[in-house]
Amino acid sequence: MASAKPAEPQQPPSxxxxxxxxxxxxxxxxxxxIATKDCKRTKIVAIDEESPLLLQKDEYASLCTxxxxxxxxxxxxxxxxxxxxxxxxxxxxxxxxIAPEDDFTVICVQDPNTAS
Amino acid sequence: xxPKTTKTTKATTQKTKTTTLTDKSPKKNQPLPSASNRPPMTxxxxxxxxxxxxxxxxxxxxxxxxxxxxxxxxNEEFQLMLNTTDSFMPSxxxxxxxxxxxxxxxxxxxxxxxxxxxxxxxxxxxxxxxQGNQASGQQASEGKAxxxxxxxISTVGTQTQRLEPKTMLVDTDKIVFEDFxxxxxxxDIFDSYMQDxxxxxxxxxxxxxxxxxxxxxxxxxxxxLIPLPKAxxxxxxxxxxxxxxxxxxxFPGLPGMSGESLLxxxxxxxxxxxxxxxxxQQSANVSFETDPGILRALQVLExxxxxxxxxxISEDYKFWEDPSDAQKGDSGGVLPLWTFVPSKRExxxxxxxxIAWHPRYPDFFAVGYGTFEFNKQSxxxxxxxxxxxxxxxxxFFTFDSSVLSIAWNRKHPPYLAVGLSNGVVLSFDIRDQTxxxxxxxxxxxxxxxxxxxKHTDCVWGVVWEEEMLSSISDDDDExxxxxxxxxxxxxxxxxxxxxxxxxxxxxxxxxxxxTQAGGAPEEEGASSSIEGVGTVLSVSSDGRVTRxxxxxxxxxxxxxxxxxxxxxxxxxxxxxxxxxxxTDTTDQTIIFSQTVSGCSCVxxxxxxxxxxxxxxxxxxxxxxxxxxxxxxLQKYSAHKMPVYSVAWNPMHPRVFLSAGADWSxxxxxxTLDQPxxxxxxxxxxxxxxxxxxxxxxxxxxxxxxxxxxFDLNINRQEPLCEVQLEKNTRLTKIAFSAFDPVILVGxxxxxxxxxxxxxxxxxxxxxxxxxxxxxxxxxxxLDYAIRCKEAGM
Numbered sequence: 001m002a003s004a005k006p007a008e009p010q011q012p013p014s015x016x017x018x019x020x021x022x023x024x025x026x027x028x029x030x031x032x033x034i035a036t037k038d039c040k041r042t043k044i045v046a047i048d049e050e051s052p053l054l055l056q057k058d059e060y061a062s063l064c065t066x067x068x069x070x071x072x073x074x075x076x077x078x079x080x081x082x083x084x085x086x087x088x089x090x091x092x093x094x095x096x097x098i099a100p101e102d103d104f105t106v107i108c109v110q111d112p113n114t115a116s
Numbered sequence: 117x118x119p120k121t122t123k124t125t126k127a128t129t130q131k132t133k134t135t136t137l138t139d140k141s142p143k144k145n146q147p148l149p150s151a152s153n154r155p156p157m158t159x160x161x162x163x164x165x166x167x168x169x170x171x172x173x174x175x176x177x178x179x180x181x182x183x184x185x186x187x188x189x190x191n192e193e194f195q196l197m198l199n200t201t202d203s204f205m206p207s208x209x210x211x212x213x214x215x216x217x218x219x220x221x222x223x224x225x226x227x228x229x230x231x232x233x234x235x236x237x238x239x240x241x242x243x244x245x246x247q248g249n250q251a252s253g254q255q256a257s258e259g260k261a262x263x264x265x266x267x268x269i270s271t272v273g274t275q276t277q278r279l280e281p282k283t284m285l286v287d288t289d290k291i292v293f294e295d296f297x298x299x300x301x302x303x304d305i306f307d308s309y310m311q312d313x314x315x316x317x318x319x320x321x322x323x324x325x326x327x328x329x330x331x332x333x334x335x336x337x338x339x340x341l342i343p344l345p346k347a348x349x350x351x352x353x354x355x356x357x358x359x360x361x362x363x364x365x366x367f368p369g370l371p372g373m374s375g376e377s378l379l380x381x382x383x384x385x386x387x388x389x390x391x392x393x394x395x396x397q398q399s400a401n402v403s404f405e406t407d408p409g410i411l412r413a414l415q416v417l418e419x420x421x422x423x424x425x426x427x428x429i430s431e432d433y434k435f436w437e438d439p440s441d442a443q444k445g446d447s448g449g450v451l452p453l454w455t456f457v458p459s460k461r462e463x464x465x466x467x468x469x470x471i472a473w474h475p476r477y478p479d480f481f482a483v484g485y486g487t488f489e490f491n492k493q494s495x496x497x498x499x500x501x502x503x504x505x506x507x508x509x510x511x512f513f514t515f516d517s518s519v520l521s522i523a524w525n526r527k528h529p530p531y532l533a534v535g536l537s538n539g540v541v542l543s544f545d546i547r548d549q550t551x552x553x554x555x556x557x558x559x560x561x562x563x564x565x566x567x568x569x570k571h572t573d574c575v576w577g578v579v580w581e582e583e584m585l586s587s588i589s590d591d592d593d594e595x596x597x598x599x600x601x602x603x604x605x606x607x608x609x610x611x612x613x614x615x616x617x618x619x620x621x622x623x624x625x626x627x628x629x630x631t632q633a634g635g636a637p638e639e640e641g642a643s644s645s646i647e648g649v650g651t652v653l654s655v656s657s658d659g660r661v662t663r664x665x666x667x668x669x670x671x672x673x674x675x676x677x678x679x680x681x682x683x684x685x686x687x688x689x690x691x692x693x694x695x696x697x698x699t700d701t702t703d704q705t706i707i708f709s710q711t712v713s714g715c716s717c718v719x720x721x722x723x724x725x726x727x728x729x730x731x732x733x734x735x736x737x738x739x740x741x742x743x744x745x746x747x748x749l750q751k752y753s754a755h756k757m758p759v760y761s762v763a764w765n766p767m768h769p770r771v772f773l774s775a776g777a778d779w780s781x782x783x784x785x786x787t788l789d790q791p792x793x794x795x796x797x798x799x800x801x802x803x804x805x806x807x808x809x810x811x812x813x814x815x816x817x818x819x820x821x822x823x824x825x826f827d828l829n830i831n832r833q834e835p836l837c838e839v840q841l842e843k844n845t846r847l848t849k850i851a852f853s854a855f856d857p858v859i860l861v862g863x864x865x866x867x868x869x870x871x872x873x874x875x876x877x878x879x880x881x882x883x884x885x886x887x888x889x890x891x892x893x894x895x896x897x898l899d900y901a902i903r904c905k906e907a908g909m
Contacts, residue, residue, distance in 0.1 A: 019411070019508075020414065022418070023414065023418050023421060026418075026421045026422065026425060026507075028424065076303030077302050077303060080303040081306070085416065086413070086416055088420070097417055097421070099413035099414075101407070101413050103407060104409065104410055104413075106413040106417060108421060110421050112424045
């Protein structure tokens with residue numbers, strides 16, 4: 001692979017990095033956000049400068065994490081052996097896809113109307 | 117003292133509410149008042165005077181809410197008792213007994229009340245051992261020396277000095293109080309139980325004893341039975357009204373967690389510590405990227421965004437049925453779905469050389485990239501795609517020469533066998549590899565590199581061998597024989613077929629040259645290889661059919677047979693046909709000088725796995741048996757140019773198709789030497805494939821970019837569908853999905869097209885005919901073919 005992150009000159013770009021960049025270039029995707037569970041640290045990948053993710057990253061991080069936590073609690077209360085994989089919130093303007101993991105939450109905002 | 121009893125007193129009768137002046141009860145025998153019997157209040161307010169017999173005018177004032185009792189009730193006698201128990205002492209004191217480690221009721225309750233006590237400091241004067249008593253000490257020194265010897269031992273009770281208890285104030289460290297709040301949810305408890313189970317399982321394995329003992333051993337560790345929350349700063353969102361959204365992972369020491377997890381929890385618990393953990397992992401960015409959970413989530417998200425974007429295609433794939441088929445009569449069409457274009461550098465500008473759907477997962481398939489032009493050998497690649505993500509393959513591997521054939525292992529889903537153009541045969545688990553294999557990393561692949569007996573030319577076909585070879589000899593295999601025309605014999609055939617199935621288990625493998633019996637031990641050794649994954653059969657242009665066994669780091673080949681050219685021609689001496697390679701036709705007695713035919717395709721019979729068809733570059737198709745000492749059973753020659761593809765019918769046991777560079781496709785019955793049906797096209801056919809759900813539907817792709825779909829049940833001469841997929845592009849391979857009515861077509865530019873068959877093309881799929889019905893249909897087709905031949909068509 002040709003591209004290498006300037007911050008880590010010795011490591012090849014990891015699978016996660018390549019997937020992130022590839023995804024941020026998908027048609028309609030406004031950005032991707034990875035946040036830790038307590039929303040202290042976030043990582044945002046977005047190609048658009050004006051992306052709402054960039055402008056409101058803290059809100060996105062904390063609110064989406066908390067609602068996915070609630071949803072996780074619902075699913076697991078119903079059946080503790082089950083687990084939440086991801087949730088989609090379709091709004092008038094965008095679609096927010098949230099995938100909670102053990103330590104992180106991955107949030108993707110896509111505008112499905114620009115998609116073909 | 118005997119308990120004193122008080123006599124009952126009679127309550128004074130009250131006639132009116134207001135004060136009365138008469139005092140009816142004589143006060144002469146006034147009993148001593150006790151606590152429960154209070155003298156009535158008098159107007160003077162001093163009930164005590166009544167005791168002394170004052171006969172005053174008493175006004176009895178009754179409060180308004182005093183209980184009114186009737187005469188009988190008033191005269192009712194109540195027993196009152198005095199006893200020596202202290203009624204203020206509780207009788208149910210329970211104390212924790214540390215010896216028994218449980219709470220026990222304390223029955224020994226003293227009823228003594230001490231009103232005053234004073235500890236004296238008096239010491240027995242006469243005792244010699246009293247210390248601090250000056251007087252006695254002096255006396256002792258004055259007297260004889262107190263030597264304890266055998267004659268002068270006095271045992272005297274000594275009074276030890278009583279140490280005065282003093283009250284002393286001590287300052288302790290400030291006790292830190294913390295508020296801890298947590299919302300318990302059912303799944304939280306479940307998680308804790310699960311973790312405990314895991315811990316116990318691990319313990320059990322460690323100690324290797326019975327679970328009871330293991331548990332005990334576990335408790336004897338340093339871990340407390342009920343680990344208590346350690347004092348750590350409270351996480352920030354502990355007090356939020358989260359209503360269940362609090363994540364347990366941040367809270368330390370929840371009951372039920374083991375010691376190790378406690379420690380782990382410690383490190384991830386607090387807000388500040390999360391940062392510390394991240395900080396410990398070098399830089400802020402790295403922790404995001406090393407988490408495998410994120411990769412999983414990202415993969416899912418990627419598929420979801422693609423699904424959003426290309427929603428139309430996904431829906432078409434699942435739901436679209438071409439409504440115009442109803443008006444089209446018999447013919448149908450194909451709907452293009454996704455197009456898979458490799459984005460990786462290694463696969464760009466390469467030809468799609470092989471496509472293989474995964475046998476188990478409906479959306480998974482592998483594509484091999486390389487080149488068919490032999491003067492321009494270059495690297496090759498294999499990409500494993502899923503239909504859910506057409507932009508990026510799930511797995512991608514590169515090799516140092518073109519990939520020409522791939523095959524999935526049916527029983528072990530992650531194993532893939534690859535045949536390259538330099539003669540290398542590989543098989544590997546796709547999960548084990550890193551995503552791109554550089555050339556130098558091929559060492560750990562199962563290559564046969566230095567192994568003797570490697571192929572010297574392109575490997576055109578690889579097939580996994582998993583099943584045990586059939587133990588029926590071919591002579592007795594009724595199903596493979598052509599039935600006679602008359603009805604009764606067909607019934608017989610069916611009966612024999614049933615008998616065959618019953619007897620298969622019981623039948624001993626007879627020593628016939630065509631069965632595996634002779635070489636059984638060797639065979640079993642080869643087919644049930646060390647790792648049990650299976651062996652790979654490969655055919656190559658050097659004319660050899662080789663079976664590869666997987667060993668630790670390489671594949672070990674064993675030749676099954678060589679596909680020989682037409683020996684008659686060789687013996688006749690120098691007939692100029694298409695035989696290639698090194699020949700020594702002058703010496704007719706030397707057997708090994710027979711020419712070999714390069715094999716270009718292979719197809720294993722779906723039910724009788726010892727039979728295989730191998731198409732050669734000499735335009736001859738060999739039916740061979742793969743058993744120990746393989747040999748050619750029959751040859752079919754009808755093509756005039758190399759055979760590019762052969763395929764057994766998935767349902768009908770006797771029928772197969774062959775396609776070649778001579779622009780034609782033949783349908784054969786393996787018992788007959790001549791093809792039954794012939795289809796001619798305008799250009800060479802790259803590949804032909806049967807539909808897995810029918811015995812009469814097949815498709816082919818040609819070098820002029822067209823895809824043809826036939827259904828012999830409906831039309832025996834013309835395709836139901838002829839579609840120009842691409843212009844000026846050769847279509848190289850075609851493959852039917854086993855689960856959906858979808859075909860993949862690969863072209864020489866590296867693209868793989870997904871096409872969905874319209875309803876007319878897949879009537880059998882919709883009808884879900886049984887296998888027997890399909891076989892019947894094929895039989896009718898064969899009959900038709902024979903009739904055509906007899907009629908001289």
